Amino acid sequence: MSERFAEDSILVSRSQAGDRTAFNDLVAKHHPRAYQYAYRLTRNSEEASDIVVEAFLRVFNALHNFKGQSSFVTWLYRIMTNCYLDHKKRDKSKRNVSLETTLQTESGELTRQIIDPKASPYEETEKDARSIRMDQAVNQLPEYQRAMIVMYHSEMMSYEEIAAALDLPVGTVKSRLNRARLSLRDLLSKDEELFRI
Amino acid sequence: MNQEKAKDFFSSYYEGSLEPGLVQALEQAMQRDVSLRADYRNFENTYEELGNLKYEAIEIPFDLADQILARIDRQSLERRNDKQPAWTGWLRNFAIAGICCVAILGAALSIRNLKGNSAGASFIPTPASAQDEISVEPTPNHAATVHFAPASSQTLTIKEGLNGTDRSRMPSDGAEITTTLENPTVTATAFELETTDDARPTLIAIPGSSRSAVTKGGGNMEAFARALADHYNVPVEVHAAHPTVNLNWEFKAANPADAAKSVLDVTLYNIDWRANGLLVISESAN
Structure with missing residues (x-):
């Protein structure tokens, strides 16, 4: 990557000067990592793509305000996290649909079909059951805790980097992550059978 | 504790x-x-x-970078349109009406000429291919000049992309017609040039104001031409008998000709990167 693209700081300052090619390079360089983060948060490829597109649009619009006090990647993570939280907020406001209701169509009444978000039996056999349980447990965490867990354990960010990305003191990040891990332990211990060593 | x-x-x-x-x-x-x-x-x-x-291995959608850049372009375009004063809409409508009038007049004249010529015709002309009749010259500012010099009365139709809507129809009684194709957008745009006698259309992809960093993609010949134009910032002319062929590409080459050769079968396609910067891809007639 570093051979093909210039340093972030160079690409950012060229983009701020109106060089669209430099901005395109920033997109090409960072969109895979951004997508991985979004996918790990949402576990849904469509949602993850939406979040990444929205995040880069925000980056494009706010790039002139970026002062370089943190790294571009840290700033991108902050924007990605905000997009994810906004996305979830919108999702919650849309989700209040009764399961009992039916859909009226031209050809009559249809029973609403709800898609089961859980992994299919095929996926269950394909993927290690323990990691599926872990995914499900992470998905049950509050969004903010989920973002922190993904940043630390999947994206391999340090406490300091997470603190910079979320604009929080390092101590707060550490204590919230500890709480998130304790919550995960509680969720996973419900499935004692699987996790007993 | x-x-x-x-x-x-x-x-x-x-x-x-x-x-x-x-x-x-x-x-x-x-x-x-x-x-x-x-x-x-x-x-x-x-x-x-x-x-x-x-x-955990996560597969990245191959067109994600394109989706991002397209969304940004759409926003830029929307903002530009919002800024335009209302009278520009009227001006555009007048311009379209003017072009239509010229086209109708041209068509009428060419029909009259056809009728006049047919009586005295002593031979049936062999239709020249569109490739021979159309020549493209790249010009600065993301544009290209098209010269259309048919051997007989013909109409040149310019469409927005492959099988897209008609942009203009220009009849010629054999005299040379010159027109300019412009691309004011950020990404590459493709035009299809169709002549009355030739079933094999000519595709012209003109790069936009910004060069794309996207290297991977898939699609038909039009999408491939646009991707080449976008990534290498060159105009691309394609003569393909099968323009809907499905292609997948990954640009690793330093120049557009080598990139095209890495994707297309060179026994079927002739690839020529000309001194004026135009990349010409021609599918052999066989």
Whole structure:
């Protein structure tokens, strides 16, 4: 990557000067990592793509305000996290649909079909059951805790980097992550059978 | 140290970053309290499981970068349209009406000429291919000049992309017609040039104002021409008998000709990168 693209700081300052090619390079360089983060948060490829597109649009619009006090990647993570939280907020406001209701169509009444978000039996056999349980447990965490867990354990960010990305003191990040891990332990211990060593 | 307080230190203890005094206090508490010890063992297991998250392989959608750039372009375009004063809409409508009038007049004249010529025709002309009749010259500012010199009366139709809507129809009684194709957008745009006698259309892709960093993609010949134009910032002319052929590409070559050769079968396609910057891809007639 570093051979093909210039340093972030160079690409950012060229983009701020109106060089669209430099901005395109920033997109090409960072969109895979951004997508991985979004996918790990949402576990849904469509949602993850939406979040990444929205995040880069925000980056494009706010790039002139970026002062370089943190790294571009840290700033991108902050924007990605905000997009994810906004996305979830919108999702919650849309989700209040009764399961009992039916859909009226031209050809009559249809029973609403709800898609089961859980992994299919095929996926269950394909993927290690323990990691599926872990995914499900992470998905049950509050969004903010989920973002922190993904940043630390999947994206391999340090406490300091997470603190910079979320604009929080390092101590707060550490204590919230500890709480998130304790919550995960509680969720996973419900499935004692699987996790007993 | 009570149980709740002790749990606050689990992460730091596991990571080895807890102060020595607190380590001692926590270990003493765990020795005294069996359930706290069991709690910590579970916590350790969870932490270890979390360590596996980083190994998960996630496939990136191949067109994600395109989606991002297209969304940004759409926003730029919307903003530009919002800024345009209302009278520009009227001006555009007048311009379209003017072009239509010229086209109708031209068509009428060419029909009259056709009728006039047919009586005295002593031979049936062999239709020249569009490739021979159309020549393209790239010009600065993301445009290209098209010269259309048919051997007989013909109409040149310019469409927005492959099988797209008609942009203009220009009849010619054999005299040369010159027109300019412009691309004011950020990304590459393709035009299809169709002549009355030739079933094989000519595609012209003109780069936009910005060069794309996207290297991977898939699609038909039009999408391929646009991707080449976008990535290498060159105009591309394509003569293909099968323009809907499905292609997949990954640009690794330093120049557009080599990139095209890496994707297309060179026994079927002739690829010529001309001195004026135009990349010409021609599918052999066979």
